[in-house]
Structures are given as structure tokens and as C-alpha cells.
Amino acid sequence: MTSDTTQTLISTARMIMNFRAFGFWTATSAFAVIIITVDARQLASTKRWTTERALRNSDSPPRQSHAKLNVMEIFHRVLAISTITIFGGFFSNVARADEKPMMKAVVAHEYGAPEVLKFEQIPRPEPKEDEALVRVIASSVNPADPLTLSGKYAREFGTHLPLIPGYDIAGIVEKTGPNVTKLKLGDAVYGYPTFGGGWADYVTVKEWEVAAKPKSMNFIEAASVPMGALTAWQALVDVAQLQPGQTVLIHGGSGGVGSFAVQIAKARGARVIATASTANQDLLKQLGADVAVDYTKMKFEDVAKDVDAVLDPVGKETLARSYDVVKKGGIVMSLVARPDPVELKKRGIRGAGISVHPDADDRCGKGQANRDGSPAAG
Secondary structure, three states: OHHHHHHHHHHHHHHHHHOHHHHHHHHHHHHHHHHHHHHHHHHHHHHHHHHHHHHHOOOOOOOOHHHHHHHHHHHHHHHHHHHHHHHHHHHHHHHHHHOOOEEEEEEEOOOOOHHHEEEEEEEOOOOOOOEEEEEEEEEEOOOHHHHHHHOOOHHHHOOOOOEOOOOEEEEEEEEEOOOOOOOOOOOEEEEOOOOOOOOEOEEEEEHHHEEEOOOOOOHHHHOOOHHHHHHHHHHHHHHOOOOOOOEEEEOOOOOHHHHHHHHHHHHOOOEEEEEEOHHHHHHHHHHOOOEEEEOOOOOHHHOOOOEEEEEEOOOHHHHHHHHHHEEEEEEEEEOOOOOOHHHHHHHOOEEEEOOOOOOOOOOOOOOOOOOOOOOOEO
16 A cells, blocks of 8 residues: 555656646655655655564554554645645746746936936847847947937937837847748847847847848947948948949048948949048048048048039038039938038039938838938939
């Protein structure tokens, strides 16, 4: 009787341990049941030995049910413990399943200066059917972040509070939705999430917002590329449709967008005139500019004449002075303002307000609409 009971308890304990859905807590409790069972077996043996010894020293009739009764009591207690363990483990795991994984993020609960940013623990996002979850290894800071944080362009950018900045990211794909076909688990990617979110451990992206990270760059380098490079590419290639042999004037050629623009223009076979301060003249030459203009010492109008395109990230006076250096049929593109339609018509030139958009393949082929909803190219 005792042997059968013990074997039953041991088999039950093994079954509990193999029932993985109940998790580690349940398995640990099951192990405790096994220990209790072994103790019960030892106790039963001790009881039998004690009973037999007492019988040898006594003339009273044998009382064989005493040891069995104690073992049955122990069995019932152990069975109760194991039942509590099973249900306790089950409900514990159900409760644990409802808990969302957490992550660290830089969050703004109100618009304003950088002081409104808080470092917090928040629930990790889950990718939708057409999204991928990316573990962020590096994320950069660019002018779009303070603009978004200020709330000035909240309506145009489509941002909402609470807000996590970060439009440039590089990381590893951790999970994909069922409709994602171009990304897979473990892919190293970099890109530009439309609504930011890169200043966090994880961010969800559409598959057209990221592309395979170039093997020639590490994650930190890759995270500094997306928005600046896309802006330059979409302006010069998609909007201006720059051709070999044409001439382009790039203001701020040593800046985030300008440094990419100089290289893209040269790769397209164009002649490049670029402006920068005295300290950055050598950089312009290293980037490949054919003519480097120090705007602190000379006017760009004295060097740039009859150009096919102008890329302006400065605005105001710089933009106003740029109309006169563009030849008829050419184009003026600004990152910060809408070119004056009166000035454009007067000179027979085109204008575009450039607003960058994520596109892993840059398959749009046209400029993004301006922030006021008007066409990018006029």
C-alpha cells in the first residue's frame, strides 16, 4: 500500500514538472512535493520499524493499520499541497501573461524645451500586422527633434502626446507582423520612423521606413544617416532630377543635409558650388565640392551664376538672394520656407519646399508635399 502510494505521488510530481505551461514557479513547487513524498516514505518506514519493534516487546495483538493510517494522512496532505501548487502556478502564469514587457524611453508628456523630457519605464510596443519591432542600438538627434518637441508643427508632423523623439535609428529586427515580407528576425537595419520613437529601447516601424544597414558602417554611424541623406536625395534626385553636367549651389554644404547633398550631387555627375564658414572650407573640398565659398568673406552671387538648382537650408536673406543665380527653367529648393511664387514667376524658374519622408527604396519619385499641403514643386 505504501509503495503504491509513493509511486503515485512521484508520477504526479513528474507530470507537474513536465507541464511547462505552468512555468518555473510551478516546477519548483512540484519539486517540493517530491521532497515531501520522500519524507513520507521515510516516515512510513520508520513507523513500520517502530511498530514491529513494539510488537516484539509486547503481548498485545498486532495493530497493523497504524502505519497505513499515518501514510494516508500524509498522502492527503501532500495531494492538497500539490493541488494548490498546480492551481496557484496556473493563475500565477495567467496573471504573468497579462503583464506587458517594459522598456526604457525618453518621453515628453507636454510640449516645450528639452527640460520636459523624462527618462521612464514604459510598456514595450507590439508590432501591428504591417510593422516590425526593432531593438534600437543607436539613435541620433537632428533638427526635427526640437521642432517636434516644441509642438510648433504638431499638426503638420502628426505627432501626439505623450511623445518619444528620435527620427534616426539603427538596430536589430526583433519581431515582425504577419504582413511584413521584406524584414526578418535578426536583420540589421537603419531608417527613419515617420513619427519618431527612436529614443527608446524598442520602436515599431513599417517595413518601408527602414532598410538593410550597410556593412561598411557600424550602428552609431548608420543612425546618423537616414533623415539627412533622404532629405538631400529627395531634393536633388526626386525633385530637381539633377543630371550629369548640371551645376548646383548648395548652401550650408558642411551641415547635416548639405554634406550629403554635396556627395550625392557629385555622384550624379554635377558641378557643385557649396558654401560654409571659414572653419569648414577644407571639409567642403574633402566632400568633393568643385568650388568652396566662404560666406563670411564673399557673396555667393559673385561665384554662382546660371546654376540649374539651389538647395537652401537657411531661408530668409539667403533664399531671397538665391533667385538671381538660377537660370531660366532652373529650380530653387528650400528646407525651411516656401519659395516666393512671385519671384519664381518673374524669373521663369521653379520652386519647391522640401519636406522629407521615409522611403526605404525612395520609390516615390516625386517630392513630398509642403507642410501647408501645397505641391512641393511649382
